[in-house]
Amino acid sequence: MLCFTINVPTNLVSGQDVSPESVRGLRDELFVKRNYTKYSFPVVDHRQTVNVSVGIRMLKIVDLDIKTQVLTLNVYVYMGWIDEGLQWSPQEFGGQTQLVVQSDLIWKPDLMITNGPDAFHFERTFKSTTLSVNSTGYIEWVPQTQLKTYCMTNLRDYPSDEQRCRITFEPFFDIKYVDVKPFDFYKVSTFLFDESPRYPNQEWDVTKVESYRRVDTYVEGSFARIMSFLTIRRRQSIMYYFIKLPTTVAVILSVLMMAFPPNSLKRYQLFVLSLSILLLTELVIINKTGFSGNKGVPLVLRNNAIIIVYISVMIYLSIVINRVFLMSNPWPQLTSAVANNPLLRYIGVGNYLITWTLEEGVQSGIGATINAKVSLTDSQNDWILMTLLLDKILFFSYLLFLITIYT
Structure with a gap:
């Protein structure tokens, strides 16, 4: 029988641990005394815009169905934003600068993939995970999910073809409430920035990943979106x-x-x-x-x-x-x-x-x-x-x- 033990730190401060009392005190302060609710925008002044950084890190290309034109990926979806209701002074809580909490407890951006079969149910594919909250209110959430998007294939060079698929992330709200921008993976880690999937696919190789921000204006308002382009080449199987x-x-x-x-x-x-x-x-x-x-x-x-x-x-x-x-x-x-x-x-x-x-x-x-x-x-x-x-x-x-x- 093979057993594993995983230790998940719930408090971090400059490389040293803080007391459990400080952790409990911080949780009580954020989620009980302040009466924090995940149903309100994470800003004090609701006229302000919530800026969300979005990016993906591929784990595996599951399949590209030529007949249905659907690309299936296993990915990490990185999202980062500032929640003004979760800011604190580290000196008041034993120098604690970071807190790990359940994702179900806080506000999260409503993102959808507008060019996929699960466009309006994308967030439901996220499982309840933990996320990191910094004392400045900056939140990093990296859930793992299976992402599906439509990909119009061009089979002119089949079976040595190369496909360019688009993944479009768009918030449900107007740009004056929620704005999105491509995440700069250079500022986090090489693990997140690496374009090649962690687990190779037997049929496809990833050759290039690009992301752009675009704003479209409709009668209902203006909406920002992140357009990620994934270029894949078929292997000579x-x-x-x-x-x-x-x-x-x-x-x-x-x-x-x-x-x-x-x-x-x-x-x-x-x-x-x-x-x-x-x-x-x-x-x-x-x-x-x-x-x-x-x-x-x-x-x-x-x-x-x-x-x-x-x-x-x-x-x-x-x-x-x-x-x-x-x-x-x-x-x-x-x-x-x-x-x-x-x-x-x-x-x-x-x-x-x-x-x-x-x-x-x-x-x-x-x-x-x-x-x-x-x-x-x-x-x-x-x-x-x-x-x-x-x-x-x-x-x-x-x-x-x-x-x-x-x-």
């Missing part, structure tokens, strides 16, 4: 390789497919294999990202769709090449001259003026290859050369497209 590796293999197979002549059975076999890999990858991406709420379509999803269109057109053209070679209607003379240009041999359009090898798989479906050779007329060669030329044009445009998206 197994999902990254599960998407990138099959896509790369499918692209290589598609290039090899187009290297085979149109009447080759291997072209059709590689087409089926490449198309199957690309479609499965598309389904995986769609299942992970969903269709709603995202700003951009993943580039890998768009590029795979274009590749599918390219290779489908190539296969269709291959079928056309193998079906129209028996046509007898000649091309116009100008077209025939272009098709028979010797320069076309350098881009893979061979000399088909003598023979054309037939494949049973082309004429009547997938089957065995026969070695029959049929002599062709000039008009038939015109048809074949023009379709082969179009096939090569599509092939080189496909290579150009691949170079463009992968460089």
Whole structure:
């Protein structure tokens, strides 16, 4: 059995303890004799403004739900303000300068996260904790809570995307009653200032945290708010390789497919294999990202769709090449001259003026290859050369497209 003992000091003064009688006397003075109430603003003159410093210290990124667009964080929420009803002279209470009390006993600012699903119930997520009260009336409250905020994701670079999420803190009251400002963590401790979460997330890394103050004016009045921006980058997990590796293999197979002549059975076999890999990858991406709420379509999803269109057109053209070679209607003379240009041999359009090898798989479906050779007329060669030329044009445009998206 493992046991822990935690000693929580209830009184602090310049590094030395004070007597329990001084602590009890101070508590009686603040909460009994002065008739302190947590339901009133912590100022003597209610025309004064309560200035509250607000900041967060991340413990862990719990989850970023791409489909619901909700970011969930475990955080410390730092709040600091001056309560004029909790000021005392240390000399009157044995030199005591600090007191630790329950958070339920004193006034606390009503903060809400205006861009979250729990906007009007944010403070209810705070558990009853202790807070520190200084003799000057300055209060430091650092409750731990689970924070949820909406985050509009941009999946253009998925699965290597970076997201910028906004967390907006706003008091319930007008700025003439309660004002907020970003807390300067440099003045407290490096523990609170550290931007990186204490417990890393397996999927996301925090790259930057920023906070700004903004005042918006409405018909009801002016309200100050703290806008914290959290920039996170997706780690290269197994999902990254599960998407990138099959896509790369499918692209290589598609290039090899187009290297085979149109009447080759291997072209059709590689087409089926490449198309199957690309479609499965598309389904995986769609299942992970969903269709709603995202700003951009993943580039890998768009590029795979274009590749599918390219290779489908190539296969269709291959079928056309193998079906129209028996046509007898000649091309116009100008077209025939272009098709028979010797320069076309350098881009893979061979000399088909003598023979054309037939494949049973082309004429009547997938089957065995026969070695029959049929002599062709000039008009038939015109048809074949023009379709082969179009096939090569599509092939080189496909290579150009691949170079463009992968460089």
